Amino acid sequence: MTTELEPHSATEPTRWRAFRNGLAGRPTLNLAYRIGVAVIGVAVLVLGILAIPYPGPGWAIVFAGLGILATEFAWAHRALGWLRGKYRQGMAWYSSRGMAMRVFAAAATFALVVATLWILGTFGLVGGWIGVEWQWLHSPLTR
Numbered sequence: 001m002t003t004e005l006e007p008h009s010a011t012e013p014t015r016w017r018a019f020r021n022g023l024a025g026r027p028t029l030n031l032a033y034r035i036g037v038a039v040i041g042v043a044v045l046v047l048g049i050l051a052i053p054y055p056g057p058g059w060a061i062v063f064a065g066l067g068i069l070a071t072e073f074a075w076a077h078r079a080l081g082w083l084r085g086k087y088r089q090g091m092a093w094y095s096s097r098g099m100a101m102r103v104f105a106a107a108a109t110f111a112l113v114v115a116t117l118w119i120l121g122t123f124g125l126v127g128g129w130i131g132v133e134w135q136w137l138h139s140p141l142t143r
Contacts, residue, residue: 034072041069041076053112059087 023030045065051058066083069076094101117123121139 037068037072041065041072044068053109053116055109055113 023033042065045062045068048058048061048063048065051061063080063084066076066080070080094105118137119139119141121142124138124142127133127137
């Protein structure tokens with residue numbers, strides 16, 4: 001038996017693997033666990049996809065969602081590997097395009113963020129807080 005500071009041998013299961021093996025022997029609990037992983041993984045994945053165009057960790061959240069799903073589903077493990085490769089290719093292509101592409105991408109991202117905030121009514125809400133009630137600040141969805 002190993003102590004907490006010693007590495008586990010290849011034949012000795014980790015606590016997590018032992019837990020999963022225990023669940024695998026109980027079909028109802030195993031199904032509930034897999035459904036829980038699926039629900040959480042899909043929620044994180046969708047959140048990440050929605051966050052991609054915005055400044056911040058959109059792609060990291062996508063990879064986290066797929067990573068959660070990959071703990072239980074082989075298709076998600078394959079998709080994670082494929083997406084990681086495509087992401088690296090895309091970033092290499094983007095980086096090789098130079099400053100003009102970076103400026104264009106930054107401007108396009110800024111425009112997307114501003115348009116989304118306007119459509120969601122953020123400018124009208126903030127304008128109301130400070131006493132500015134210009135009509136064009138309000139979302140076309142709330143008119």
